[in-house]
Amino acid sequence: MSPPVAPPGWSRWLVPPAALSVHLSIGQAYAWSVFKPPLESALGLSGTQSALPFQLGIVMLGLSAAFGGTLVERNGPRWAMTVALVCFSSGFLLSALGAALEQYWLIVFGYGFVGGIGLGIGYISPVSTLIKWFPDRPGMATGIAIMGFGGGALIASPWSAQMLESFGGDSSGIALAFLVHGLSYAVFMLLGVLLVRVPGSAPQSRGPARPAATGPQVSANQAVRTPQFWCLWIVLCMNVTAGIGILEKAAPMITDFFADTSTPVSVTAAAGFVALLSAANMAGRIGWSSTSDLIGRKNIYRVYLGAGALMYALIALFGDTSKPLFILCALVILSFYGGGFATIPAYLKDLFGTHQVGAIHGRLLTAWSTAGVLGPLIVNWIADRQEEAGRHGASLYGMSFVIMIGLLVVGFVANELVRPVHPRHHIPAPKEAAHVQPQQSESA
Amino acid sequence: MSSPSSQSPPSPDRRWLIAFAWTWVGVPLAYGLYELVRKATQLFTG
Numbered sequence: 001m002s003p004p005v006a007p008p009g010w011s012r013w014l015v016p017p018a019a020l021s022v023h024l025s026i027g028q029a030y031a032w033s034v035f036k037p038p039l040e041s042a043l044g045l046s047g048t049q050s051a052l053p054f055q056l057g058i059v060m061l062g063l064s065a066a067f068g069g070t071l072v073e074r075n076g077p078r079w080a081m082t083v084a085l086v087c088f089s090s091g092f093l094l095s096a097l098g099a100a101l102e103q104y105w106l107i108v109f110g111y112g113f114v115g116g117i118g119l120g121i122g123y124i125s126p127v128s129t130l131i132k133w134f135p136d137r138p139g140m141a142t143g144i145a146i147m148g149f150g151g152g153a154l155i156a157s158p159w160s161a162q163m164l165e166s167f168g169g170d171s172s173g174i175a176l177a178f179l180v181h182g183l184s185y186a187v188f189m190l191l192g193v194l195l196v197r198v199p200g201s202a203p204q205s206r207g208p209a210r211p212a213a214t215g216p217q218v219s220a221n222q223a224v225r226t227p228q229f230w231c232l233w234i235v236l237c238m239n240v241t242a243g244i245g246i247l248e249k250a251a252p253m254i255t256d257f258f259a260d261t262s263t264p265v266s267v268t269a270a271a272g273f274v275a276l277l278s279a280a281n282m283a284g285r286i287g288w289s290s291t292s293d294l295i296g297r298k299n300i301y302r303v304y305l306g307a308g309a310l311m312y313a314l315i316a317l318f319g320d321t322s323k324p325l326f327i328l329c330a331l332v333i334l335s336f337y338g339g340g341f342a343t344i345p346a347y348l349k350d351l352f353g354t355h356q357v358g359a360i361h362g363r364l365l366t367a368w369s370t371a372g373v374l375g376p377l378i379v380n381w382i383a384d385r386q387e388e389a390g391r392h393g394a395s396l397y398g399m400s401f402v403i404m405i406g407l408l409v410v411g412f413v414a415n416e417l418v419r420p421v422h423p424r425h426h427i428p429a430p431k432e433a434a435h436v437q438p439q440q441s442e443s444a
Numbered sequence: 445m446s447s448p449s450s451q452s453p454p455s456p457d458r459r460w461l462i463a464f465a466w467t468w469v470g471v472p473l474a475y476g477l478y479e480l481v482r483k484a485t486q487l488f489t490g
Contacts, residue, residue: 009455017465024469148469154476191468272487275480327487 003076006197012133018195019126019145022081025185026088026122027152029057032111034160035177038169043104053095053111060116062369065124069362070220072121073355077129077196084122085189091115092182099175107178123149123365126192127345128358132199135354138346139297143289146342150282216426217353223360226425228351231414236344237367237374238411239304242312243281243337244375245404246330249383249397250274254327257320257394265323273327280331281338288339289346297347301415304336304343309408311336316401320394341368351421378403 032054039050072080094110097103126145134141163180167173223229246253251270258265265273292300311329319326344364349357379400386396 007455009458011458011462013462014458014465017462017469020469020473024472148473151473151476154480155472158476158479188468188472191465195465268486269488272484272489275483276487279477279480279484 003198004078004196005200007200010197010200012199014195015126015130015133015197016141016144018077018081018192019130020148020151021192021195022084022122022125022189023145023148024152024155025189026084026119027149028156028160028181028185029054029061029115029119030150030153031156031160032057034157034164035174038164038174039099039104039107042099042169042171042174043102045104049104052108053115056108056112057091057116057119058372059369060113061119061123062366064117064120065362065365066120067362068117068121069124069359070356072124072362073128073220073359076198077125078193080121080125081189081193081196084118084125085186085193086118088115088118088122088189089182089186091118092178092185096175096178096182099171099178102171120362120365122189124358124362126196127361128354128356129196129198131345131349131354131357137290137293138349139292139300139343140286140290142345143286143342146289146345147282147285147338149341150278150285150338154278154282215353216421216423217355218351218360218421218425219427220356220359220363222425222427223348223352223356223421224363226421228418228421229360229364231418232344232347232351233364233367234414235301235305235411235418236340236364237371238407238414239301239308239340240337240368240371241375241378242308242404242408242411243334243340244371245379245400246333247277247281247337248376248379250277250330253397254330256392256396257326258323260393261320263323273330276327277330277334280334284335284338285342288335289342292339292343292346297343297350298415298418300339300343301347302412304340305408305412305415308333308336309405309412312401312405312408316398316405351418355427 032051036047036050039045040047091111091114094114095107098106098108098110127142130141130145131138160177160181163177164173167176218226251267251274254265254273255267255270288300288304311333315326315329319329345357345361348360348364352360379397382400382403383396386399
């Protein structure tokens with residue numbers, strides 16, 4: 001399948017909605033928890049069992065992004081979005097069958113395995129194309145798409161809940177909800193498949209005069225052999241771990257912090273706090289990532305990691321004395337968490353060029369998978385130990401915050417160690433010359 | 445001899461397509477944000 005090349009006059013502002021249609025859909029993964037209680041009561045599952053489809057989905061996201069990235073670069077964004085559409089929607093359809101037949105393994109396989117492949121391929125599908133269309137503002141372009149992944153859960157969470165309320169929480173109601181999800185997402189993602197184009201060489205294409213690969217280009221296989229790749233891997237892993245540290249236990253954390261004060265936080269207010277964190281996460285993705293186009297990638301990560309550590313220190317020292325301070329610091333940390341995700345593709349483009357930036361991004365996402373395990377593990381394990389030791393309130397989290405500050409400092413140092421890639425890793429000059437040719441050869 | 449630019453056909457107006465595409469993704473996102481704001485206000489009223 002050859003990548004779809006933009007005809008003359010094609011607007012680059014058609015590419016972000018194409019990317020958003022995919023990311024807003026696959027972002028549904030973070031709203032899986034809506035299905036957990038009805039599945040548990042309808043199929044007699046434990047909490048751990050009902051989390052399996054989501055967990056397998058996230059594992060498959062990391063694996064398919066890491067191993068499928070090169071295929072995405074070779075076949076282009078339309079192929080990748082088609083694969084994402086087919087896998088993600090089929091995952092729901094298989095889950096619908098599984099729920100109707102009360103065969104839970106089919107839901108795990110459908111949503112987790114098949115749908116998870118759709119998550120991974122869909123996540124990286126527009127990255128390379130957006131960067132090529134917006135060489136002047138790569139941070140903003142990828143920020144829009146990756147903001148969509150955060151936005152997907154905001155849409156799916158109330159939508160799925162309303163659907164389950166209408167259809168009922170028994171196995172046939174869940175099956176119908178899965179079926180409607182699968183069909184709706186297929187239609188919604190189709191816009192991305194139909195609209196996405198790689199920039200052509202036509203002079204009338206609106207947007208950058210010649211969005212060809214410029215500067216040093218590094219292949220995905222070569223990139224993983226550079227210290228820069230692993231420095232960024234540590235940067236992303238530490239930044240995500242620090243964000244998950246708050247996100248994972250946000251509701252109990254704010255309740256515990258102010259339990260012994262004159263203004264305790266109710267369960268409803270804690271849910272509002274979690275929602276506000278989601279907003280900060282989303283705003284950070286587009287806001288900070290766009291800012292990185294102005295102040296540079298290295299500087300923005302200095303802010304994420306350095307100011308992030310400072311925010312954690314403020315919460316640890318004064319968080320239980322002032323609710324506004326606690327909320328403000330948590331919001332800033334979550335905005336940095338989102339910003340870290342959204343800025344990394346542009347950072348990769350700066351270091352390795354646009355040649356295989358999607359594939360390199362896919363491989364770097366293994367840092368996300370690692371952080372997804374590390375962050376909750378640290379916070380939960382320490383909170384449990386502190387509780388066993390008879391502590392309560394804010395002191396349950398003190399040690400976790402110290403560890404988070406340490407991790408952010410490690411990330412800060414890794415960011416400082418990032419230098420331009422040594423020329424021995426660059427693609428040889430004759431091949432670089434070929435990239436000045438129309439873009440289809442670049443993506444081939 | 446005509447210049448290459450005079451030979452190329454005029455590019456079609458894609459403003460409607462751009463508006464449609466952004467509406468397609470904007471409407472569900474606005475719904476999600478509305479629900480989010482509704483829930484987030486519980487922090488101050490709950």
